[in-house]
Amino acid sequence: MKILVTGGTGYIGSHTVVELQQEGFEVIIIDNLSNSQAEIADQIARITGIKPVLEIIDLTDKEKTSAFFKKHNDLSGIIHFAAYKAVGESVEQPLKYYTNNLCSLLNVLEGMKENGIENFVFSSSCTVYGQPDVLPVSENAPVKPAESPYGNTKQVSEEILTDTVNVSKLKAIALRYFNPIGAHESAEIGELPQGVPNNLVPYITQTAKGIRDYLRVWGNDYDTPDGTAIRDYIHVVDLAKAHVVAVKRMIEDKMKSNFEVFNLGTGTGYSVLDVIRAFEKTAGIKLNYRIMDRRPGDIVKVWADPAFSNKELGWKAEQGLEEMMASAWKWEQAYREKFKD
Ligand code: UD1
Numbered sequence: 001m002k003i004l005v006t007g008g009t010g011y012i013g014s015h016t017v018v019e020l021q022q023e024g025f026e027v028i029i030i031d032n033l034s035n036s037q038a039e040i041a042d043q044i045a046r047i048t049g050i051k052p053v054l055e056i057i058d059l060t061d062k063e064k065t066s067a068f069f070k071k072h073n074d075l076s077g078i079i080h081f082a083a084y085k086a087v088g089e090s091v092e093q094p095l096k097y098y099t100n101n102l103c104s105l106l107n108v109l110e111g112m113k114e115n116g117i118e119n120f121v122f123s124s125s126c127t128v129y130g131q132p133d134v135l136p137v138s139e140n141a142p143v144k145p146a147e148s149p150y151g152n153t154k155q156v157s158e159e160i161l162t163d164t165v166n167v168s169k170l171k172a173i174a175l176r177y178f179n180p181i182g183a184h185e186s187a188e189i190g191e192l193p194q195g196v197p198n199n200l201v202p203y204i205t206q207t208a209k210g211i212r213d214y215l216r217v218w219g220n221d222y223d224t225p226d227g228t229a230i231r232d233y234i235h236v237v238d239l240a241k242a243h244v245v246a247v248k249r250m251i252e253d254k255m256k257s258n259f260e261v262f263n264l265g266t267g268t269g270y271s272v273l274d275v276i277r278a279f280e281k282t283a284g285i286k287l288n289y290r291i292m293d294r295r296p297g298d299i300v301k302v303w304a305d306p307a308f309s310n311k312e313l314g315w316k317a318e319q320g321l322e323e324m325m326a327s328a329w330k331w332e333q334a335y336r337e338k339f340k341d
Contacts, residue, residue, distance in 0.1 A: 001076040001077075002074060003025045003026070003075065003078070004027075004028050004029075006031070006059060006081055006082035007081030007123075008029030008030070008031055009029060009031040009036035010036045011180070011190070011192070011236065012177075012236060013081040013082075015184060015240035016239075016240040017052055018044055018048055018189070018240065019237070019244045020243075020244055022048055027053075028072065029055065030054075030056075030057045030059065030068065030082065031056065031082065032058040032059070033056060034058075036192065038054060039338075039339065040189060041054045043188045047186050047189070060104050060107065062107050065107040065108065066110070066114065069115045069117070070115065073115035073116065073117070075117050076119065076247075077120070077251060078112065078121070079123075079243055079247065080104075081123045082104055083100065083104070083123065083153065084096065084101060084150070086198060087148045089150075090148050090150035091149060091297075094149035098149060098153060101150075102156060102160075105157050108120075109164060109170070112170065118169050119171055119247065119250040119251060121175065121243055121247060122157060122172060123175065124154050124158060124175060124261075125151070125154045125176055126176050126177065126232070126265070126302060127148075128143045128151065128158065128176060129141050129302065130145065131299050131301075131302070132302060135269075136267060136269075136303050136304055136305035137263070137305060138305040143155055147297050148297065158174050165258040165259045170258070171259075173249070173255070173259075173262065174260070174261045174262070175242060177234070177239060177265075178231065178266075179200075179231045180233075181199075181200075181201040181233050181236065181324050181328060182237070182323070182324035182327040183327045183331035184236075185237070185327055185330075187331045187333075187334040188338075191331070192335065192339060200272065201324075201325075201328050202332075204275070204276065204279050204325075205328050205332035208279070208285050208287060208329065213288065214289055214290050215276070215288065215289035217272050217289050218272070218292055219291075220273075220291045222294075222300045223300060223301075226273045228273050229272055229298055229301060230270065230303065231269065232303035232304045233266070234264060234317050235323065237327075238319055239264050241315065242262070242264050242313060242315050245313045245315045246262070249313065263306055264306070264309060266303075266306065266317040267303065267305065269302070269303035270321055274321070276289060278321045278324075279328075282326040283326075
């Protein structure tokens with residue numbers, strides 16, 4: 001069975017391609033390489049022995065997207081990762097985010113409709129919950145007004161899917177990710193941040209490697225046990241595996257409604273200082289960090305209630321924080337040799 005993975009050379013996409021191939025799916029990737037590299041297809045092949053087909057297409061190009069779907073009208077499903085994801089940049093350049101994230105989604109959905117392709121997995125985010133009133137946060141928690149254009153593109157995308165499944169044969173699953181970190185155990189693929197990372201874990205590993213002087217911890221006066229903000233960090237390979245489960249659920253006709261939403265988290269919240277300590281322990285390195293003011297727009301604490309995903313998908317995140325940090329550190333040490341800037 002053939003699965004299209006858009007954004008398949010990106011961080012989560014590449015890990016998902018590996019898991020799909022290892023489960024026997026044939027994978028085609030579409031990526032415009034705006035935040036990744038074509039060599040990732042070779043790296044994937046080093047793990048699985050199969051180099052996925054990579055089509056370099058910008059999905060905001062309606063004609064090229066439509067031509068792709070005409071050529072590949074035998075797809076069993078689509079996993080749509082292709083999107084911009086930097087929260088701060090989305091505030092500075094909202095139109096760039098709305099155009100890219102929404103036009104690409106619309107063009108893919110049109111292509112599916114024209115060619116009778118029905119199964120669609122969407123890459124959503126726990127950002128749709130904002131600061132939840134109740135923790136842990138379940139799928140039934142209200143969607144809060146988005147804090148950024150990036151977050152809004154996820155909310156609007158889910159609404160587009162809701163409206164479309166009502167009037168067509170489309171079946172969709174939105175997976176709301178908590179904080180994906182870590183890398184494949186082979187250290188052949190992982191996150192490739194461009195420039196100075198915004199996210200915590202790449203910043204930690206780059207600091208440990210000596211690329212950054214020190215980590216800035218954004219605030220230690222929150223209402224949490226140690227004062228630093230709390231997130232539900234999930235190993236990217238656990239996250240990738242959930243996509244395979246979701247695709248199979250659609251293909252095997254096991255969905256309970258034509259649009260389903262699942263949280264992908266571990267159910268455990270860790271503070272920034274917890275993450276630093278776990279890194280120090282697994283890497284055997286003392287990390288240089290300084291406490292700074294709060295980062296504007298940060299949520300204080302959020303972690304998932306994964307009960308519904310665990311039960312309905314028969315999926316559970318398996319790897320703990322130390323395994324996540326160990327794989328992130330192994331990748332940090334390996335990747336600069338593989339991908340020279
Ligand atoms: C953010 C977005 C999320 C998006 C994700 C991907 C929000 C509320 N969430 O997650 O929707 O999917 O980015 O890019 O905007 N931290 C530091 N120092 C650093 C970096 C981070 O202390 O140098 C802290 C942050 O304050 C936060 C935690 O580490 O408490 C995690 O931050 P980060 O990795 O940036 O992810 P989120 O902000 O949770």
